[in-house]
Amino acid sequence: MRQFLSNKKLIILLVSVIVCLGLIAYSISGNGNPPLVQRIGNDITATTGRLLSRPTKVMVNFIESMENLKNTYKENQLLKSKIDGLYEVEVELGNLKQDNQKMKEQLELQNTLSDYKKINGTVISRNPDNWINQIVVDRGSQNGITVGLSVMADNGLIGRVIEVNPTSSKVQLITTSDQNNSRVAASVSSKDGFVHGIINGYDLESNRLVMKQITTKVALKKGDQVMTSGLGGISPSSLLIGTIDEVKLDSHGLSQEAYVVPASDFDDIRYVTFIQRTAEGGE
Amino acid sequence: MSGKWKINIFAPLLIFSGLLIDGLISEVFSKQLYAEDGNVMVPRLIILILILISFYIPRNKMITYGIIFGFLYDSYYVGILGIYIAVFPLIIYITTKLKQVLNPNPITIGMIVFINLSILEMILYWIYKVLGFTEIDVNAFMAERLGPTLLLNLVFFIVAFYPLKKTIIKMTES
Numbered sequence: 001m002r003q004f005l006s007n008k009k010l011i012i013l014l015v016s017v018i019v020c021l022g023l024i025a026y027s028i029s030g031n032g033n034p035p036l037v038q039r040i041g042n043d044i045t046a047t048t049g050r051l052l053s054r055p056t057k058v059m060v061n062f063i064e065s066m067e068n069l070k071n072t073y074k075e076n077q078l079l080k081s082k083i084d085g086l087y088e089v090e091v092e093l094g095n096l097k098q099d100n101q102k103m104k105e106q107l108e109l110q111n112t113l114s115d116y117k118k119i120n121g122t123v124i125s126r127n128p129d130n131w132i133n134q135i136v137v138d139r140g141s142q143n144g145i146t147v148g149l150s151v152m153a154d155n156g157l158i159g160r161v162i163e164v165n166p167t168s169s170k171v172q173l174i175t176t177s178d179q180n181n182s183r184v185a186a187s188v189s190s191k192d193g194f195v196h197g198i199i200n201g202y203d204l205e206s207n208r209l210v211m212k213q214i215t216t217k218v219a220l221k222k223g224d225q226v227m228t229s230g231l232g233g234i235s236p237s238s239l240l241i242g243t244i245d246e247v248k249l250d251s252h253g254l255s256q257e258a259y260v261v262p263a264s265d266f267d268d269i270r271y272v273t274f275i276q277r278t279a280e281g282g283e
Numbered sequence: 284m285s286g287k288w289k290i291n292i293f294a295p296l297l298i299f300s301g302l303l304i305d306g307l308i309s310e311v312f313s314k315q316l317y318a319e320d321g322n323v324m325v326p327r328l329i330i331l332i333l334i335l336i337s338f339y340i341p342r343n344k345m346i347t348y349g350i351i352f353g354f355l356y357d358s359y360y361v362g363i364l365g366i367y368i369a370v371f372p373l374i375i376y377i378t379t380k381l382k383q384v385l386n387p388n389p390i391t392i393g394m395i396v397f398i399n400l401s402i403l404e405m406i407l408y409w410i411y412k413v414l415g416f417t418e419i420d421v422n423a424f425m426a427e428r429l430g431p432t433l434l435l436n437l438v439f440f441i442v443a444f445y446p447l448k449k450t451i452i453k454m455t456e457s
Binding site for chain 2: 016017021022023024027028034038041042045048053056123126127128130132134135136162163170176204265267268
């Protein structure tokens, strides 16, 4: 025993393994508000990262706009043909909005699940080792970000905030295979009304999200749109997630599983929008 | 004395910029790095820089740097402390051990980078598997992650080795 203890290297190894495991356990059980040292470190890194990422972004945008110039003519033609239909939709939408407002007043509804505030942010960097899909965004608790907010990219939901520092925050994408953080309460509007389920998991091979626990009583079809239902307590309702690609029974045969093609591109995220719902959460 | 003063400021700055550039590369080129049919290439400039610098700086000081920047990496990118904070010092330790038996020329240094990267990716895979962030098996990991990552970092090594070495030598000499 004495000889064992006198082996200095072994002791150092043992102590450091124990310390590291302790640190892992500590930070996994954390609630998204890291201790002061970590917050300061993160913010200093984020600030310097911003200095680097801004010029890079300008350059990338420039190159991209050059590429876009090539397709401009074709796109213009397509858009022109679409724009005629748009005016009609706009008028209809205006009418519907007015109707909706009046009805809400009659019902004395204050905040429905679909009301939300938006905060825009720019992505500074992404976790290089891609085991946990995370991005760092340049908005923090000073801008009103709190843990758990839903985050949208250009078209659809991409994830939620898991850690907040004063001037930066970390967003975990829903592609992460993390049982605790990547679940989203979702619903599909089919012709039989709303069908609820849970987005849980990501199929790496086909790059599709998996929506589970859908009742077998309804038949969903390819092309149906999947939205957040707002019943998870944090996110507002009717944020687009994606469109259904394939529906099948799950391995137990008790419920249906739908494979959803995400609406936003998870590999090209540069600007994000934090969604803060105005209705009080249940959590 | 003045030379030491220079490298003492330069080394942490270089490691820090490596850390930031890794994140930047993976943000800007995420389409090319991560989207191609499940293959994942992880940019690891920081490892290259750590290994190169540990040829010129005494071991204990390097291990301190490893712990500091491991902490920063964990806290800034991963959000789980205790992963890179353990792996970075280990890599520096292995490098200094290998340095004593190998004759340092570009090819052996390239081999050291390769060995270290393989060890690093294996440890990370094991940790994330235990923590439940991944479900892929060892074969898929080897084919889809380890191989492409090594390839990408080989390119980094070829491109960045001489400029990095030159600047580090300059900073240690004058």
